[in-house]
Every structure is written in C-alpha cells, then in structure tokens.
Amino acid sequence: MQTMYKFDFGTETPGHEHIKITAETLYSPELGYGFHSLSNVSAVNRAGEEAALTGDFIIPLNAAYQVDVADGLYTLHLLMGDAWFDTETSIRGTEGQMLLEGKLIPAGHFERYSMTVPAVQGRIVLYFSGRAPRINALEVLPAPHACQVFLAGDSTVTNQPADGYPYAGWGQMLPAFIKADAAVSNYARSGRSSKSFIAEGILEQIREKMKPHDYMLIQFGHNDQKRDEGRYTEPNSTYRDFLRRYVDVCREKQATPILVTPVHRRCFDGKGRLENTHGDYITAVWELAAEEQVPLVDLAALSLEYFNRLGPEGTKSVFMWGRPGEFIRFPQGVMDNTHFQQRGAAQLADMVVGALKSLGLQPLSLFLR
Structure with a gap:
C-alpha cells in the first residue's frame, strides 16, 4: 500500500x-x-x-x-x-x-x-x-514522529455521528485549532465513565499508540455519577483512583497527562444562575491535579462563567435545543441540556485551547493555532 x-x-x-x-x-x-x-x-x-x-x-x-x-x-x-x-x-x-x-x-x-x-x-x-x-x-x-493529542472522555468530548448533526463534542472541533505539527486522536465515547472507559479497553488502545512527548486530555464525570455498577464512581475515592490510572499510563509512555474538569450541564435555578450538578467530582479533579502535579484545564469554571453570561435563553444556542423543523434530522425538535450543537462545541474547544495556551506547556503551545 x-x-x-x-x-x-x-x-x-x-x-x-x-x-x-x-x-x-x-x-x-x-x-x-x-x-x-x-x-x-x-x-x-x-x-x-x-x-x-x-x-x-x-x-x-x-x-x-x-x-x-x-x-x-x-x-x-x-x-x-x-x-x-x-x-x-x-x-x-x-x-x-x-x-x-x-x-x-x-x-x-x-x-x-x-x-x-x-x-x-x-x-x-x-x-x-x-x-x-x-x-x-x-x-x-x-508523519510518524508528529505529536499526538489523545482525548479520553464522554459524549461531551466525542465525535458525534453525522446522522446526529448538529450534535458535536468539543473534541470533535478541536483539530481545527491545531497546527500541522500535531494530530488529534479522539477516543472519547458516549456514555463512558472513567471506570467503563478502562473496562472496555479503550485506555489500553491509547496506551498502545502513545509515544514519548504525546499528550492526553482527560475529561470524565458526567457518567461517573450514574448509579449503575458498570459506570458509577465515588468522587473522593474510586473516581480519583480511576483518573490516576490515566495519569500513570501517560507517565509510563513518557507522555503528558492534562486533566480537564467536567463541562457543566445547562441547569439553571429559579434566579437564572447555573447550578453545579457535578459537585465533588470537580473538586476531586482539582485535588488530584495538585497531588500528582498534573496540568489542569478548568473547563467547569470556564463553562460556568460562559453559560451564566449567556443565561437560560442564550445557552440554547450552545446546547442541542431546536424547535420543531429547525434541524433537518430532528423534525419534532430537541431539548438536550447536556450535549452541544456544533457552534457551542466550537466555543468550548476554543476555551480549551485558550486554557492550554495559558498553561504554557512546551512544545504543545507551539502547536495551537
């Protein structure tokens, strides 16, 4: 070939x-x-x-x-x-x-x-x-020696299928922000938690392809809160333990792990302020990053500020909210407070890139548009 x-x-x-x-x-x-x-x-x-x-x-x-x-x-x-x-x-x-x-x-x-x-x-x-x-x-x-940026996460990060357009994860939009020195490999999968991602062997697939000086962005939390046995993790114990395994894989392969706090859902209180539905899971990521001295992208804080600025109505243009007939593939309309439409996913990818630039990681900073 x-x-x-x-x-x-x-x-x-x-x-x-x-x-x-x-x-x-x-x-x-x-x-x-x-x-x-x-x-x-x-x-x-x-x-x-x-x-x-x-x-x-x-x-x-x-x-x-x-x-x-x-x-x-x-x-x-x-x-x-x-x-x-x-x-x-x-x-x-x-x-x-x-x-x-x-x-x-x-x-x-x-x-x-x-x-x-x-x-x-x-x-x-x-x-x-x-x-x-x-x-x-x-x-x-x-380009066998090009840097690879791996993404490990859930449906808010993943590449959403074409038949779900305009559904999109922020990881799906990220390659447009990356120069030719690096490639984005998005392994994020819908419905996965930090636990089930490992149990299904997806982290092992990343480990097999990872080489020195690569990067991995790690964002879980949405499905770790689900109470089924295959996905649930407790924020102050098993959630941190599973996230640490991603960090360990990177260090074993001489790559750099980057923890990402879970992006917020579109959930507002009666006064029009965004509610924190992730709670201790966000705190756990912060504490693990400090404990393991791992770079952190606080997407929870960034999305909190952004969604509050837009408010309950404005955030409908970020999330998958569509009136009947607005989206070809959703003729009856759609109301989704967790997942993003393409323009919203692009905004979040831009926030992630801005946070990565602020971290000043080398050579990653040189690869960002």
Whole structure:
C-alpha cells in the first residue's frame, strides 16, 4: 500500500509527479483513492491559466475523498483557490472531526493549508463542504514522529455521528485549532465513565499508540455519577483512583497527562444562575491535579462563567435545543441540556485551547493555532 501521494485535481495535464484526479475519479479498493460519489463533483479549467496546479480544480460540493494508506499519522498539504471567484471551503476528517471551517480565499488567490491527521482502518477520508468549495492539489505524507493529542472522555468530548448533526463534542472541533505539527486522536465515547472507559479497553488502545512527548486530555464525570455498577464512581475515592490510572499510563509512555474538569450541564435555578450538578467530582479533579502535579484545564469554571453570561435563553444556542423543523434530522425538535450543537462545541474547544495556551506547556503551545 502506497503511503505517499501527490494529487492534482482538475482537467488538464497533471503537475510534476502528481496523479491527476478528475470529476470521474470514483473510489475503488483497486485504485486506492477517489471520490465516494461523483454526483456533486465537477471539474473546472480557467482558460488562460497555465500553472499546472492553479489553472484547474475540482468543486467537491458535499463530497468525500478517500485515500487508502496504512494506519498512522499523515500530514496533508492542500492547495485551494480560484483565479476568478471567491471560495469558501470546510473540511471534516475521520469521524466528522472538524479540520477546516469556512476557509475564505479571495478571487485570484491560492492558499496552502496543512494539517496532520490519523489514518484509521487503513484510510483517510476528507469530507468537503462550504458555499463554494475548491481543491486544487493534495499531498499526503507520512508523519510518524508528529505529536499526538489523545482525548479520553464522554459524549461531551466525542465525535458525534453525522446522522446526529448538529450534535458535536468539543473534541470533535478541536483539530481545527491545531497546527500541522500535531494530530488529534479522539477516543472519547458516549456514555463512558472513567471506570467503563478502562473496562472496555479503550485506555489500553491509547496506551498502545502513545509515544514519548504525546499528550492526553482527560475529561470524565458526567457518567461517573450514574448509579449503575458498570459506570458509577465515588468522587473522593474510586473516581480519583480511576483518573490516576490515566495519569500513570501517560507517565509510563513518557507522555503528558492534562486533566480537564467536567463541562457543566445547562441547569439553571429559579434566579437564572447555573447550578453545579457535578459537585465533588470537580473538586476531586482539582485535588488530584495538585497531588500528582498534573496540568489542569478548568473547563467547569470556564463553562460556568460562559453559560451564566449567556443565561437560560442564550445557552440554547450552545446546547442541542431546536424547535420543531429547525434541524433537518430532528423534525419534532430537541431539548438536550447536556450535549452541544456544533457552534457551542466550537466555543468550548476554543476555551480549551485558550486554557492550554495559558498553561504554557512546551512544545504543545507551539502547536495551537
């Protein structure tokens, strides 16, 4: 299986050492690359533009492009633009992770954008959207030594499935804030507690892939409060004990653990002030971070201030609150006080990145946009 590719998208003769991708390049396992569907893919050539990579391009309108490679980390270098018109492109990656959101490029300009992503189950898939998306060229290069930022957590962190749009976890939006020096690997899973995440072997999956100088952000608490045997932990004993195991795995692999206090739910009292439904679980994370001298992102405090500022009505634009007919996939409406819609998840990811910058961890601080 080839691990390095250079693709030239459009209609004309490919650039030097590039593989030409046209509007008829449909993915097949034998080919190892191509679009999943050609129904919304078109190729354009700007007459008079002689540059091999900028004179023609593909418009991938809500289209997915797949490249088969061995599992691992890869840096992608994308060239995007149009000689005649403004463009706007968004790109999602594995499990809907946001890689690039609403990238605007003025007419006559071309920009290179780089990111590092994990290949999962032998493939990289890029999902293109936006009002006027473009792709001129793409390079796929192995990046085995790139830093990996692992996420361990629950549904507030996870990559929510596409059929639940606009549901999103803050970890799903985090890659858009990370430079090409690092990749985000989101192992957070809905419904998991610090206990069940370990029992299901997910922490062990992270341990197997973790290497020195990687990072792991750890946020649990929502499901640790559930009273079933498989998930419940007591904040001042078992919850701290299980979180300590994540810290131990990082130290065993010479990586850096970062504890994250659980983000608040949308729960307001009669005076319009946010209620703390996590209680001693937040305190336990603080105490463990101090005891183990582990960096801490206090997302509980950040979300408390943010949600109080927005108030009961304003926070509906952060959480999955939709009127009947507002969201295509929820025609009867939805009222969810725990999970986020995409714009809210992006705000929380931005808060996490701001907190990480404040910590001044090196080299992580250099990898944050």
